[in-house]
Amino acid sequence: EPEVTQTPSHQVTQMGQEVILRCVPISNHLYFYWYRQILGQKVEFLVSFYNNEISEKSEIFDDQFSVERPDGSNFTLKIRSTKLEDSAMYFCASTIENYNTEAFFGQGTRLTVV
């Protein structure tokens, strides 16, 4: 069964450092998403991406965040200067269409900012 893969599974970084979280969406999917989940809390929408552009972003997705699809397979989330409060699980998801369709999620990257 096709799956979304995320790397690394766990990343520890110093406050102020840049991190790049990587995702490989399902190959025929066209819509890509990042969500985050602070430990024990709700899953929060960050950003959606389609046709090499951001479709929608939340208030969490400020100038410190950026997304990119550098090639035909990877979808990345960059945090330029990490803060302690960026510590969370980050989930990538993809869908084949942008509505009335299930989203496939990766297993997540646990980001710990120290």
Added chain:
Amino acid sequence: SQQGEEDPQALSIQEGENATMNCSYKTSINNLQWYRQNSGRGLVHLILIRSNEREKHSGRLRVTLDTSKKSSSLLITASRAADTASYFCATDAWNNDMRFGAGTRLTVKP
């Protein structure tokens, strides 16, 4: 806000019992979906119900949607210990991508 809010926050039942989780939301939606998450791992899609549907079944799962009350329920029948997980509803609106609620943590005791 669009996002759903589940209740209860936590539910503990015995194996074999039914589990009912509820979700309420505030805006008009295109569809509502239920996802399951095991111990902080990735979310797994369970079922999608469109705004023009009222009930849907998938195996031991039954989902209802009442758009007049802006609410949905997820029923898991004959629960098993392996059903222990967090369950999230997610709403998809025409002008917003999918938003999740805070989830219900279900514990099924063997």
